[in-house]
Amino acid sequence: MRPHAIVVGAGLAGSSAAERLVARGWLVDLIDRAAAPGEGASGNLLGVMRPLPSLDDNRLSRLTHAAFAFALQHLARLTAQNLPVRWEPSGVLHLARDDAHLATQQRVVELRQPAADALRFVDREEASHLAGWPVALGGWWFPRAGWVDPASLCRANVARCGAAIRLHFGCQVAQIGQHGGLWSVCDAAGCVLAEAPVLVLANAVDARRFPVTAHLPLRSARGQVSHLAAGAGSPPQVVVCRLGYVTPAVDGVRCAGATFAVDDGEAGLRAADHAENLARLDFILPGYSKVLRPAGVGGRVGFRPLAPDRLPMIGPIAASAAIDRAGPALPLTRLPRVPGLFLINGFGARGIVWSALAGELLASLICGEPPPLADDLVQAVDPGRFVLPGRSRRSQRHAARLPDASTAD
Ligand SMILES: Cc1cc2nc3c(=O)[nH]c(=O)nc-3n(C[C@H](O)[C@H](O)[C@H](O)COP(=O)(O)OP(=O)(O)OC[C@H]3O[C@@H](n4cnc5c(N)ncnc54)[C@H](O)[C@@H]3O)c2cc1C
Structure with missing residues (x-):
């Protein structure tokens, strides 16, 4: 049977994740409260896409360097297929x-x-x-x-999915739940909008509205x-x-x-x-x-x-309630996770340059394939990093040392 996922959010994050899953043969239900792709943060007329080198070639630089190269290829591919992306x-x-x-x-x-x-x-x-x-x-x-033009990139990502994507615009997700291995997403009236074994939350800061994700330090x-x-x-x-x-x-x-x-x-x-x-x-x-x-x-x-450390959040969501905070420190790879629940979020001021690679990384993690980034970068963007003991204080100190993110726009 064809693997099947729900993606909530049709901005740069959600449309990129959907496109990469469909490229692997998945069926995707894409849900957004807006009337079209790219109506949220991803709806600016134009944004800047460029790398960000540094003296120490830090994680942000390496991630952005890899993402920039991937984004260029992705944009060229969409253009070659006459999909409606505008960029130069x-x-x-x-x-x-x-x-x-x-x-x-x-x-x-x-x-x-x-x-x-x-x-x-x-x-x-x-x-x-x-x-x-x-x-x-x-x-x-x-x-x-x-x-x-970021909204055009969202539209082109969705268009590339063809018949393998089912679009649900004008639908606000109010609740999510898992029963018998299936995730269901419902609106405020409790009507089921879609069901699938895998659920991807790409609904920006609103991802915190669900009890299972309320621990995420998204702002x-x-x-x-x-x-x-x-x-x-x-x-x-x-x-x-x-x-x-x-x-x-x-x-x-x-x-x-x-x-x-x-x-x-x-x-x-x-x-x-x-x-x-x-x-x-x-x-x-x-x-x-x-x-x-x-x-x-x-x-x-x-x-x-x-995110407080200005890196994105891409990967499986930690089962925050199941973590024994008084117990021995766990490596990220051994954190308990919520089965079938994934996040692509926290793009901050760099969604245009990061989104294509982020979608590819998320799809590789969902499918259990080798990721397109070095292990230390995969861990650096793991949403589970925020539930490691001591992490939130460390990341706040780190964020305080970073330059004002407005420089990135
Ligand atoms: C002023 C400004 C300038 C920027 N300039 C640049 C730039 O030059 N270069 C760059 O790389 N980046 C830039 N960015 C950043 C980039 O635009 C963001 O990182 C990116 O758009 C975030 O994408 P997203 O998909 O995570 O969020 P969004 O685009 O906001 O998508 C989230 C989607 O989820 C939907 N949603 C939310 N909650 C629900 C729900 N409960 N049910 C259903 N749907 C829901 C929303 O309708 C929305 O469509 C800029 C951002 C801003 C605001």
Whole structure:
């Protein structure tokens, strides 16, 4: 019989997981409370896709490096199949925020010696030329990186599944339960929406609503992006980042962002946040906001699902209630798990670059195949990491040392 899973959430996380399962011959019921794929955090007009090198080649860098390479292949495959994904490897210019950062960026390139078509260090003059605008400092130039329309990626993932996916839009999951080896998901009236042996939760911060997942330290980070009217051919025609980002104009709109506010639930646009984005834009391209058309700034608000250590959560869910916290420490590989229940979540500010590889990793774990990442990275993203004794305090200390995640947008 054909293996069968339910996926709750049709954003980047859920659509990627569904696509990878279907590629392995699974049947998937995909459920979302919205009317279409990519209506949550994954619904921004455009976002940035690029790697994130570091001096010590830390876990975040290695994960993002692998995910970037995988995402490029995935996007190329979808494009080759005429699926409706919109993206462009326009190049990403990541400018240094100050002289110390500039020196670090230069040192990273000297140390890592990347291929010149993957990453180059550029001085201020070359950076200004690439940006089409005078900039304050040089930085990293990623020629293969670029922008992606994330909702179009969700739609293309779903379209690739063809008849092997059953779509349930406009359906809010209120309860989940397992009986006789089958997971069932129900709406608020108790009506069963779908049943299957495997259940994947890809419903962002809402994944915490169920008793079995309430222990997950997921938080929400509100982000507002500003939409600026822009003429065709106006600079920049590449993505430029510097504690924020500005994209090329697509369909007459350029995106600049983004704000980052944890546990801020306001869904409406805020004038103060647009002002913050324009100040950020001037930090990236000095004087740029003065030449903007005064036609009014639009925008969009989204809520990034965030883990305290800024790494994603991908894998089987730990049976938190069955863990003896007073007993001997267990390795992650021996943690008790909830049978058939999986999570793909916590993408924070990097869902566009991480999602394709995350979907592949999750599908490999569900199917018991060798994972596409080294063991230490598989463990680093294991949702069970948060129920290890002492872990939550450690991860909070670690998170406090990380740079503000808004730099990633
Ligand atoms: C302002 C902003 C800028 C960003 N910029 C970038 C960027 O430049 N580069 C980058 O890589 N990333 C960026 N990101 C991050 C990226 O967009 C997110 O990491 C990603 O979209 C998260 O995907 P997701 O599928 O986990 O969540 P979502 O897209 O929010 O998907 C969750 C889905 O679950 C559904 N759902 C929730 N609860 C239920 C329920 N009970 N029943 C049924 N359905 C449910 C929702 O309707 C939603 O469709 C940005 C995010 C924001 C907000």
